[in-house]
Amino acid sequence: xxxxxxxxxxxxxxxxxxxxxxxxxxxxxxxxxxxxxxxxxxxxxxxxxxxxxxxxxxxxxxxxxxxxxxxxxxxxxxxxxxxxxxxxxxxxxxxxxxxxxxxxxxxxxxxxxxxxxxxxxxxxxxxxxxxxxxxxxxxxxxxxxxxxxxxxxxxxxxxxxxxxxxxxxxxxxxxxxxxxxxxxxxxxxxxxxxxxxxxxxxxxxxxxxxxxxxxxxxxxxxxxxxxxxxxxxxxxxxxxxxxxxxxxxxxxxxxx
Numbered sequence: 694x695x696x697x698x699x700x701x702x703x704x705x706x707x708x709x710x711x712x713x714x715x716x717x718x719x720x721x722x723x724x725x726x727x728x729x730x731x732x733x734x735x736x737x738x739x740x741x742x743x744x745x746x747x748x749x750x751x752x753x754x755x756x757x758x759x760x761x762x763x764x765x766x767x768x769x770x771x772x773x774x775x776x777x778x779x780x781x782x783x784x785x786x787x788x789x790x791x792x793x794x795x796x797x798x799x800x801x802x803x804x805x806x807x808x809x810x811x812x813x814x815x816x817x818x819x820x821x822x823x824x825x826x827x828x829x830x831x832x833x834x835x836x837x838x839x840x841x842x843x844x845x846x847x848x849x850x851x852x853x854x855x856x857x858x859x860x861x862x863x864x865x866x867x868x869x870x871x872x873x874x875x876x877x878x879x880x881x882x883x884x885x886x887x888x889x890x891x892x893x894x895x896x897x898x899x900x901x902x903x904x905x906x907x908x909x910x911x912x913x914x915x916x917x918x919x920x921x922x923x924x925x926x927x928x929x930x931x932x933x934x935x936x937x938x939x940x941x942x943x944x945x946x947x948x949x
Contacts, residue, residue: 694725694748695725695726695727695748695764695765696761696762696765696920697761698760698761699760699761699763700727700729700760700761700762700763700764700765701724701725701726701727702726702727702728702729702763702764702765703726703729703738703739704738704739704741704742706726707724707726707739707742707743707744708743710724711724711743723744723745723746724743724744724745725744725745725746725747725748725788726739726742726744726747726748726764727747727748727749727762727763727764727765728747728749728764728776728779729763729764730764731772731775731776731779732779733779733782733783736779736780736782736783736785737783739785740784740785744785745785745786746785746786746787746788746843747776747780747785747786747787747788748765748787748788748789748790748845749764749765749766749767749773749776749787749788749789749790750762750765750766750767750768750789750790750792751767751768751773751789751790751791751792751793751794751827751830751831752766752768752790752792752794752797753766753768753794753798754766768794768795770830770834773830773831773834774834774837774838776840777831777834777835777838777839777840777842778838778840780838780840780841781838781839781840781841784841785841786840786841786842786843787840787842787843788843788845789827789831789842789843789844789845790845790846790891791824791827791828791831791844791852792819792823792824792827792891792892793823793824793826793827793830796820796822796823796826797818797819797823800817800818800819800820800823801818801819801935803817803818804817804818804935805935809932809933809934809935809936810932810933810934811882811934812878812881812882812888812889812934813878813882814934814935815881815889815893815934815935816878816893818935819891819892819893821848821849821850821851821852821895821899822851824847824848824849824851824852824892825849825851825852825854825855828844828847828852828855828856828867829855829859831844832855832856832859832862832863832865833859835862835863835864835865836862836863838863839863839864840863841864841865842863842864842865842866843865843866843867843868844856844865844866844867844868845868845916845918846868846869846870846873846892846916846918847867847868847869847873847903847906847912848869848873848892848894848895848899848903849892849895849899849902850898850899850901850902850903852867853902853903853905853906853911853912856906856911856912857906857911860911866913866914867911867912867913867914868912868913868914868915868916869903869906869907869912869914869915869916870915870916870917870918871915871917872888872890872894872941873894873895873899873900873903874900874903874904874907874915876888876900877894877895877896877897877899877900878893878894878895878896879897880894881893881894885931885932886927886931886932886933886934886937887927887941888941889934889937889938889939889940889941890918890939890941891939920938920939920940922938922940926938927940
């Protein structure tokens with residue numbers, strides 16, 4: 694994935710990564726990039742550099758991480774449509790972290806009045822309807838754009854319902870992750886911020902819906918979702934579900 698400082702968003706940075714890892718790799722790997730320039734020339738440059746897909750977020754860059762998210766954060770729907778159109782022209786898959794920026798921003802403002810040590814506060818700040826709304830918007834746009842679109846880390850029964858309603862409307866797929874299939878918000882409450890991740894782990898009904906979606910093919914992949922933060926960074930925000938870094942630091946090792 695392209696989140697580094699600086700972001701992997703240009704052919705020379707793709708080459709730097711490839712040349713660094715290729716001699717050391719013990720298994721096959723492939724590279725993603727972020728589309729910092731929304732032009733066909735830029736997309737073709739990334740494709741020709743060897744990336745297999747592009748990654749974008751429908752949310753804004755986190756504060757003080759703008760270099761890492763340069764080319765990743767596209768909260769504006771018109772820009773998202775441009776990404777899908779250019780990806781369709783150049784044959785690149787688009788992976789999307791889908792949460793509606795305006796809804797997340799408003800929910801986060803409201804959540805500042807809640808107890809930051811309560812795991813439910815994180816879920817309130819990034820509600821399932823923000824995920825479902827972003828996915829519905831992307832799938833609507835892709836009916837016109839015709840890209841190969843992949844929805845990353847689905848967490849909620851609302852989003853599963855949206856995916857089913859759009860089935861067959863364009864070339865798209867969707868995934869979930871082991872933590873969303875294995876745990877619920879109650880587990881997060883017991884574990885603390887070591888289990889805080891974006892989008893949040895949700896309730897038992899959401900978990901059951903994800904299993905059903907795997908069974909009927911609505912979700913076609915179960916994937917890992919890596920984010921690199923040091924243990925010290927996580928520990929520094931203990932008890933603060935609004936500010937702790939969004940990464941699970943090894944459930945069995947870090948969590949009760």
